[in-house]
Amino acid sequence: MRHKKNYSGFLNPPGECRISDEGERVWLFVRSPTDTVGAIVMEPYETLATDRTYDTECVAYYALELGLSFEEYRRKIERIREPLFVPNATFRNDYGSFYEEMVSRPVLAVFLMGAFEKRYHEQVYTYDDLTDEGKAFYDFIQVLYPESELYLVTALET
């Protein structure tokens, strides 16, 4: 291991079979039930998808493979992620241009659930992929923010 510390957090320790050398990171986003409270944060870099949008995003990806233009595919992905992430028109760098990443709608919490240095998961992480302790934490967060929607966001480290 390049890094001495273990960042697996609430993710189940990987088996031997890895998909690629891309690292993977899983974030929990707690979408505020109201747009009048919370924080706006950047979408994790190289976001693959969220657990709630993965299936729909796959359909869009298949359409891309079947000839949908990349621009139309990108717009489809934006529409699918729109309940949580929107194109960034909020944060600018000191040169005055907007960062390319999308930004979240207001969230009450965001937290790194775990990270691996290799990619062990072909799809995105879901609740079922969390450790028992991770599931308990997720359940606790759902109780703490009862009206909120929780998303698990899987991002790759390229």
Added chain:
Amino acid sequence: MNTSVQVIQGRLVDFPADGVGHDRTEVWLLAYAGQLIRDSYADVPLEITTQLLFPVDRFVGLDLTWEQHQKRYTELLQCVETDPILHTNYLTAYELAAVETGRPYLDISTTEHAQLNRPLMVAPHLYGAFLIGISSVSYADWHCTRRDLTEHGQAFYERVKRILPSTVLGLLTLRGTGTLVPLVLEESDESDA
């Protein structure tokens, strides 16, 4: 309006009873990646942290830097009559003291907001952040410390501390209403907002 009833179940923060204003007060639990706090070039996996951005004028205090902040603020107030730099600085003495004593936990961000004309403060190198308390009033001289957490809040604090390595926790107190920064939607989305 007691917003905490709407968005947070249970009481994690024991707010004082003596509010002085009608601005809201929020408490955020920040989980810093300690190894990056100690050394921003530390050998850690890429992109395992995020950051929290908020306008500098919403900052009340961070428990990790409160003492130094207050001490520096007092010093700045004493020299405000003699130091011409303060008169032209775009930060108030309170904000300047917060920035000067905030590193590595807080800093002025190079990121700007599309609609705000005040600088943004950034809490960098975060494994995460949790909004743990909202009060419908503001206070004259109060910031949240561990002593202000309820038993429920203490348990949550300890739980978050154990999940990822080198976690350093901070309690950030902010004033004001609304999201930390306004979300700006592209024109085509604004009709849906």
